[in-house]
Amino acid sequence: MTDGTAITNTYTVTVDDQTPLGPFATGSEPVMLDEPISGRVVRIDAEEAPAATPVPRKIGIYADG
Secondary structure (H helix, E strand, O other), rough: OOOOOOOOOEEEEOOOOOOOOEEEEOOOOOOOOOOOOOOOOOOEEEEEEOOOOOOOOOOOOOOOO
16 A cells, blocks of 8 residues: 555465465565475465555466476
């Protein structure tokens, strides 16, 4: 948001309650992992963000294979 309340600078990704991956910097470039992962539940958490940051609105998870 223009008032700075919806800014997330870094985030982590957790698959099936395993060790979190990241933190990753936000931006328009996709994040590519060095090794494949698999799972059923993907959790994305803001790591560095103002307290009033809302839930992310656009998230893409892409599979290759």
